[in-house]
Amino acid sequence: MPKAPDVVLARPIEAADLMLATLHRRPFSDPDWIYEFKYDGFRGLVRKSGDRVELLSRNGNLLNGSFPDIVESVSSNPGDFVWDAELTVDDQNGRPSFERLQIRAKTTKSGNVRAAARLHPARLYVFDVLSIGQRDVRGLSLAIRKELLRDSFEDTDKLIYASGIVGAGRWVFEQVEAHGFEGMVAKRLASTYQRGRSRDWLKIKHAGYGRPAAMGFGRK
Numbered sequence: 001m002p003k004a005p006d007v008v009l010a011r012p013i014e015a016a017d018l019m020l021a022t023l024h025r026r027p028f029s030d031p032d033w034i035y036e037f038k039y040d041g042f043r044g045l046v047r048k049s050g051d052r053v054e055l056l057s058r059n060g061n062l063l064n065g066s067f068p069d070i071v072e073s074v075s076s077n078p079g080d081f082v083w084d085a086e087l088t089v090d091d092q093n094g095r096p097s098f099e100r101l102q103i104r105a106k107t108t109k110s111g112n113v114r115a116a117a118r119l120h121p122a123r124l125y126v127f128d129v130l131s132i133g134q135r136d137v138r139g140l141s142l143a144i145r146k147e148l149l150r151d152s153f154e155d156t157d158k159l160i161y162a163s164g165i166v167g168a169g170r171w172v173f174e175q176v177e178a179h180g181f182e183g184m185v186a187k188r189l190a191s192t193y194q195r196g197r198s199r200d201w202l203k204i205k206h207a208g209y210g211r212p213a214a215m216g217f218g219r220k
Contacts, residue, residue, distance in 0.1 A: 006135060007135060007136045007137075007139060008134050008135065008136065009131055009134055009135070009136045010136070012047075013045065013047070013082045013130050013131060014045070014056075014060070015044070015045050015056045015057065015058055015059065015060040016060070016195070017045075017130070017195045018043070018045060018058060018084065018195070019084070019128075019193050019194050019195065019196070019198060019201060020196055020197040020198065020201070021185050021197070021198075021201035021202055021203040022197055022198065022199050022201065022202055022203070023202075023203055023205070024186070024202035024203065024204050025204070026204065027169050027170050027172070027173035027184065027186075027204050028169050028170065028186070029167060029168055029169040029170045029171070030167065030169065030186075031166065031167040032188060032189055032190065033166070033167070033169060033186050033187060033188055033189060034142070034143075034146070034164040034165065034166050034186070034187050034189055035164055035165050035166075035168065035169045035172040035173075035184050035185070035186050035187075036127060036162050036163075036164040036165075036172075036184060036185050036187065037162070037172070037175075037176065037181050037184055037185075038176075038181060038182045038183035038184050038185050038203060038204075038205075039086045039088050039096045039125055039181070039182065040088065040096040040097070040098045040101075040181075040182040040209075041086045041087050041088035041089075041096055041098070041101055041125075042057050042058070042063070042086070042087045042088075042101065042105070043057070043058045043084075043085075043086055044056050044057045044058060044063070044084075044085060044086070044087055045058075045082065045083070045084065045085075045130075046074055046081075046082065046083040046084075046085050046124070046126070047081075047082050048074055048075065048077070048079075048080055048081050048082075049080045050080065051075065053071045053074045053075045055067055055070060055071060055074075055087065063087065063105065065108050065113070066104055066105050066106070066107055066108060066113060066116075067087065067104065067105075067117075067122050068113060068117070069117045069121065069122060069158060070087065070122050070123075070124050070158060070159075073124070073156060073158040073159045074124070074159065077152070077153045077159075079132070079133060079152075080131075080132075080133050080134070081129060081131060081132050081133070081152065082129070082130040082131040083126050083128065083129055083130070083149070084126075084127060084128035084129070084130060084193075085124050085125060085126040085127065085128075086124070086125045086127070086162070087101070087122060087123075087124055088101060088122065088123050088124075088125065089101040089103075089104055089120045089121070089122050089123070090121075090123065095179070095180055095181070096181075096182075100120045101120075101122075103116065103120060104116050104117075104120050104122060121157075121158070122158065123157070123158055123159075123160060124158060124159050124160065125160050125162045126149065126153075126159065126160065126161055126162060127149075127161075127162035127164070128142070128145055128146075128149065128193065129145050129148055129149040129152065130193060132148065132152070137193075138192060138193035138194075139192050139193075140192065141189060141190050141191065141192065142187055142188065142189050142190070142191050142192075142193075143189040143190070145193065146163075146164075149161065150163070164187070166189070169184070169186055172184050173204060173206075176206050177206055177208065180206075180209065181206060181209070182205065182206060182209050183203060183204050183205040183206045183209065184203070184204050185201060185202065185203050185204075186201070186202045186203075186204065187200065187201050187202075188200040188201075
């Protein structure tokens with residue numbers, strides 16, 4: 001497992017610190033890039049400190065009350081960390097459904113939340129790590145951050161490591177189209193984690209994909 005550098009966090013990492021992808025027109029293949037599916041969900045920050053877990057949307061909204069099942073899954077992992085992740089709810093065919101996700105997010109009464117969790121179970125796709133304990137790992141390359149992240153938890157039905165595929169961007173986009181995903185995100189393996197929009201992360205949308213409009217929780 002790669003050793004994280006001894007760079008201490010200068011301040012807490014916030015939703016405003018998320019790295020954002022730049023829109024790109026066409027899929028491409030490059031051995032220096034990794035390609036991940038773009039899930040139709042809420043992009044967000046996952047912070048764990050001691051027993052406290054916070055699920056924050058890209059806009060900084062706290063989603064704990066609507067997704068206690070995800071909070072419980074995150075809390076079962078030891079240590080303190082900050083993850084970059086996508087929160088989703090699947091449809092009956094196993095594909096992310098933004099409509100069902102909105103239903104979960106708008107459900108806040110405890111009894112209704114339990115029922116919604118049974119009807120519309122959520123998943124968290126984790127694709128990056130920003131800190132481990134008090135160590136800031138954003139200055140490491142994406143390739144190393146991925147290794148650190150992969151070694152930090154085991155996949156469950158609710159918590160999934162988004163691995164990606166190196167080099168084969170055109171093939172990944174063929175899978176996007178074949179299986180009806182929203183698109184894909186291409187990421188430069190050597191890139192550090194940078195606040196705001198960057199051309200080291202590129203999003204390529206599936207033109208044939210459609211869904212209801214977002215309701216302010218924050219997109220990629």
